[in-house]
Amino acid sequence: MTQIQSRDVPVIELRHVDKHYGDLHVLKDISLSVGKGEVVVIIGPSGSGKSTLCRTVNRLETIDSGEILIEGVPLPQDGRQLAALRSRIGMVFQSFNLFSHMTVLDNMILAPTGVLKLNRKAAKDEAMALLDRVGVADQAHKLPAQLSGGQQQRAAIARALAMHPRAMLFDEPTSALDPEMIGEVLNVMTELAADGMTMLIVTHEMNFARRVASRVIFMDGGSIVEENTPEAFFTQPRSQRALDFLQSIRN
């Protein structure tokens, strides 16, 4: 890919994506693009299809029709090519999902050594630097279950970063956390955004969204109802449904 292309082509692009779960039309004609360095925040009521959308981007969920392109290239169907593509998109889950039988450090180096074929020493050094960056280097030799939720989630973010992803997907990364731990995770994400990481974030943290988002996407019933700047979305949303939603969460 040439320099010019890589500047113009969105990192993540969905074109007219549809998906059903049986009779449930869970994604309805979704088109969306995330440019390099953009932070796109997806907001919407529970059950509106936010997680499903997030998970189609690296094909953890398949789609019925439409197209998904990563840096201009359609998602591979399966096999090694799909695995290779997934390795370039970081994903952070609500439930952390650190590998419970491995230390935090082993969690960090599994994919860099196994997928990127880095040697152990190099992977370890980088892992420690990343754990330090998210503030959990002192937990490296513990098992996930010995860490607090906030520490686990920061380690999970570091684990994704160790793959040098082109973009990061976050699916409600703070929803499983006790309130006093939410801030430490949002801080890490805010720094990532400031460093220019391309991010697609599903969250209910409105202040964070307003502060960090380049764009806000409001979903309801499987459709994108509104796409707006954070300022405009939070002060004067265009759609009634967004207005209702914002009011309901403020109360």
Add this chain to the structure above:
Amino acid sequence: MSLSALLSEYGDLYLRALLNTWRLTALCFAGAFAIGVAITVLRVCPVKPLRVFGDFFVQVFRNIPGAALLILLVYALPRLRVLLSYEMCVIVASVLIPSAFCSEHLMSGMNTISPGEIEAARALGLTFTQLIGRIVIPQALRSTVLPMTSLVVGTMLTTALGSQVPLRPNQLELTGAVNYINSRAVGGILAFAISAALYVATALVIGWVGGRIDRKVRILR
């Protein structure tokens, strides 16, 4: 015969039989374990015919009585021009049956793995082989140490099939040794009790070791 008479006359035979039982158990469990892991991988792999084969294998060997399998091996294989020694027939039967149970334990161990961890592994770009080898099998093994411990004991008891075929005296295992003794002397119930005590003692040691390993590798969640 009294206990002391039995032991003085047949002590060496018991000792050799005990060692043979241990050797058969170790050998057969190792084989059962390797095949059990391989069959389990087939049962969860993306290729449908392999999954079907894996399930079929387990259904067959989980449900066939050991004695029936042994008879098949001893009488049917020669017709297919496969000639195995009697001891080898016992070993094959004592590998295949426990391998099916090993796979069943691993499948239930897999159910304890959090689906989120599988997704995280896929999202990191691990291939199917890496996912199985680094996440699924290790976690399944670590959560099934206790059933596997029982399976080692079960494998030991299966090796008693050795008493159903004519083995040379130096090949006899604990149950075969009882038959041997009772065919030449009146050892009676006592001859059997000695073997039984050796089985039980071995099982206790296996259970103790299994418990230790379980406490060491059990996964904190």
